Amino acid sequence: KLLTTSLLGAALIAGVAQAQDTEQLRIGVDVPYEPMEYRTPDGELTGFDIELGNAMCAQIKADCEWVVQAWDGIIPGLLARKYDAIMSSMTINDERRQTVLFSDPYIQPPSAWFAAADSGIKTVYPESLKGKTIGVQRGTLQDNYVTDMYGDDANISRYTTADDLVLDMDAGRVDVAFLDFPVGKSTLLDSEEGNYVTVGDMISEPEKYFGEGFGMAFRPRDKELAERFDDALATLKDNGTYDKIYDKYFKV
Numbered sequence: 062k063l064l065t066t067s068l069l070g071a072a073l074i075a076g077v078a079q080a081q082d083t084e085q086l087r088i089g090v091d092v093p094y095e096p097m098e099y100r101t102p103d104g105e106l107t108g109f110d111i112e113l114g115n116a117m118c119a120q121i122k123a124d125c126e127w128v129v130q131a132w133d134g135i136i137p138g139l140l141a142r143k144y145d146a147i148m149s150s151m152t153i154n155d156e157r158r159q160t161v162l163f164s165d166p167y168i169q170p171p172s173a174w175f176a177a178a179d180s181g182i183k184t185v186y187p188e189s190l191k192g193k194t195i196g197v198q199r200g201t202l203q204d205n206y207v208t209d210m211y212g213d214d215a216n217i218s219r220y221t222t223a224d225d226l227v228l229d230m231d232a233g234r235v236d237v238a239f240l241d242f243p244v245g246k247s248t249l250l251d252s253e254e255g256n257y258v259t260v261g262d263m264i265s266e267p268e269k270y271f272g273e274g275f276g277m278a279f280r281p282r283d284k285e286l287a288e289r290f291d292d293a294l295a296t297l298k299d300n301g302t303y304d305k306i307y308d309k310y311f312k313v
């Protein structure tokens with residue numbers, strides 16, 4: 062009896078010690094941003110970022126919890142320690158580098174323009190979008206870009222979530238959406254609601270806006286944490302895990 066009790070006690074202590082040893086990390090993410098981060102019909106978080114993020118967390122042996130956060134507050138939330146990292150299709154750029162530390166890019170998709178197949182929009186020069194309504198997610202690179210380049214000619218509708226933008230596209234309140242390509246593909250091109258096409262060119266330049274790809278973001282002093290995620294990403298690229306997740310979401 063004594064033996065069982067002390068064995069149980071030892072097991073409990075070992076269990077507690079182990080639970081304390083596992084590093085707990087929280088990662089902020091704005092959903093839905095399909096196929097990067099969204100919910101299954103059961104409400105479970107899934108998507109390229111979620112699966113890759115979970116694989117990197119497993120690689121660094123951390124226990125990661127996703128914290129859902131609206132995009133417009135996602136950097137303030139990191140700085141206020143609501144979570145320890147952001148993984149939310151955030152494009153790496155110099156402006157954001159003033160406040161956060163980025164990981165290596167983990168994917169480098171272009172941005173693209175999307176319109177209804179019968180919109181009549183063929184080109185996306187500022188002159189051709191005069192009087193048209195451009196939809197973007199507020200506070201994104203795409204928002205900055207159209208505000209700078211199209212602000213004098215077009216009307217710009219800014220949405221809190223990418224989903225609200227898609228709803229207004231379907232309702233005919235937006236003529237053309239400017240989005241990260243994978244998101245426009247999944248929510249517009251592949252949607253059953255409307256018949257959408259890409260118009261104009263995909264844009265990965267100029268570098269100032271789109272050139273660097275998506276990275277995780279950390280508080281500036283968390284250099285070591287960022288490096289551990291960079292190492293994890295390199296390992297997952299070497300061992301085939303990255304390709305498996307990539308193919309699941311992007312293989313055509």
Ligand code: ARG
Binds near residue numbers: 090094201223
């Ligand atoms: N890549 C764009 C940016 O960094 C948009 C990202 C929006 N992400 C999201 N999960 N809503 O500005």
